[in-house]
Amino acid sequence: MTDFKNQLYINGAWRDSASGAVFDVINPFDESVLSQCASAEVADAQDALTAAANAAPVWRGMTPRQRSVILRKAFDLMTARLPEFAELITLENGKAKTDAMGEATYAAEFFRWFSEEAVRADGNLTMAPASGARILVHQKPAGIAYLITPWNYPAAMGTRKIAPALAAGCTVIVKPASETPLSLLALAALLEEAGVPAGVVNILPSQKPAEISEVIMNDPRVRVVSFTGSTGVGRNLLKLAANQVLTPAMELGGNAPLLVLHDADIDVAVEGAMLAKMRNMGEACTAANRLYVHASIATEFTEKLSAAMGKLTVGNGLEAGIDVGPLVNAATRDKVSSFVCDAVEKGAKIEVGGVLPTGPGYFYPPTVLSNVPDNALCLDDEIFGPVAAIQTFTDEQAIIAKANDTEYGLVAYVFTEDLKRGLHISEQLEFGMVGLNRGLVSDPAAPFGGVKQSGLGREGGHEGLMEFMETQYISTVW
Incomplete structure (x- = not known):
């Protein structure tokens, strides 16, 4: 695999950074340059926000089964190309072939799991004991989700966030680690082929992560921030999330x-x-x-x-x-x-x-x-x-x-x-x-996450879907 996707992916289109800035993606085996990747600027982040906002009504308006079918197709497409994804993972991350195949297989499984969970955002109907009013509780897509992924599992950490967000009916903006952006860009192409509409998934590699995150997380249309990485960076993102009271899903450090x-x-x-x-x-x-x-x-x-x-x-x-x-x-x-x-x-x-x-x-x-x-x-x-x-x-x-x-x-x-x-x-x-x-x-079927300063929320399992949904309660009588 030598033909890398190395541009920004915004509103279903591949494009260079607004400034033309690029950065080198290094092969850790021999320290050679694998590719030069576009580096997103603030203007690109603003375009991605607009794209995600415009696509939101279409995506959340689909039935859960329609979203499920698209995610299942993404699983099928990725499963058919596991060796290609494994090679790409090895080239930019360094892990051995067997380990890389394990990650690619694990990554694909999140598409299958959440294709099944997409139709299981359960609600309930009960009667209020005192008033007799009906209590109708259901789940709604939270809104635009900002996903920040690490370099150690460049494909799996992408699918572990993207799949539940899409299953829930959210549109997403993804900021991959600058060490390993190529796997996520390849996933963007695969999702487009699977039928994900333009603007639903936007990928912004960047060497200006703090500036990009500030612009995105201060936009009131964004409702969820999901981050995997160090506890130190997670603390800073939690402070930033407080400005708009974003739902945080944080998978942080361990010991x-x-x-x-x-x-x-x-x-x-x-x-x-x-x-x-x-x-x-x-x-x-x-x-x-x-x-x-x-x-x-x-x-x-x-x-x-x-x-x-x-x-x-x-x-x-x-x-x-x-x-x-x-x-x-x-x-x-x-x-x-x-x-x-x-x-x-x-x-x-x-x-x-x-x-x-x-x-x-x-x-x-x-x-x-x-x-x-x-x-x-x-x-x-x-x-x-x-x-x-x-x-x-x-x-x-x-x-x-x-x-x-x-x-x-x-x-x-x-x-x-x-x-x-x-x-x-x-x-x-x-x-x-x-x-x-x-x-x-x-x-993928289990809730992954920690306590104390290892994070907030869970990824995977049914809980992973709920991170991208809001509970609405309707009171009525009949």
Whole structure:
């Protein structure tokens, strides 16, 4: 795939930025320029707002089944082109082919799930007990939705927001991450082919995200802002959302603990830890960041995890047999390296990996650290790379408290052969999601989201549809 969509997509048309500005999209494998992408300006954002507003009556006026059929066609079209999307994801993001195919498949599934949910915006009719009036409650499209997507899952984070918004009857303006805009632009072309009318979906890549967001979020026609990214940026967007009292859907940072209890099946725990840690090279808000292993099994677990990490092959994600591609950019790679250096300086032991390679590309090897001290920086921040930091414990309640001792609350993982114990611990963990004997929690049919400073609202499941709808109550008598 070499013919990239690299212009703005506004009102069903491809166009250059109002100023002609462009930016480079870099291939993280060899640091070459994949494409030059148009960079939206304020004038482009205003045009997108007009397009979304003009298209709104048509789109919300369609029946739920009509919107459902279009979303189902988008699923069918994307499913037929999964290898093409996977290649594009690898080229701009770096992840290995198998991982990229997994993302493309996951991304397509949101179109299918929300094609089914589009017809299930349920309401109800009841009688007021005191007055006898009828209480009629139904759901309406909220209005224009502003969607801001991250670079780590360029296709899936797009479909996870676009699909429910369209299913609800909203028109959207999407601001993709400037590191990975090409996947979303390709999705725009696919949605047009599926039958989405002009103006319903507008894509604005830009290197002026703050200016673009301010213009869009201060427009009274916009009613929802959905963002996936860092907690710091999320806080700023929440402040901006207050100006128009926008409905915020925020999926923010994480610092996921992974607890391996004394009675865990070690092989299952290692397999789960590999999935929770190494999905997308660790560049995921759901990645296991702190591995807490019971002291009685820590040696065996560490040896087996190190062996599994050491077998992974690093290289060009487009090639067969490659397990780990490059990280997305130099800043991410350097941050990962600095975390490892800091931990080692403070007493951690490198079990495998830990050496920054030379040559082009933003590579960092799969790494396991044992004996990680409490003051290591990697325990308090998202590593966002292929580094597993292990600590041991003996006191179950103490480690639950330690797992909860973070401002984040997105996801946690627990491994134990005792289901009752696992459920009891899961309920004590202050996280929006828990993987119990599983290293993967993401599912289009499930509500994805966190508590505390990991966000507000949910994506996926039926709840994901409701983020883009408003409840209206009508009181009447007959």
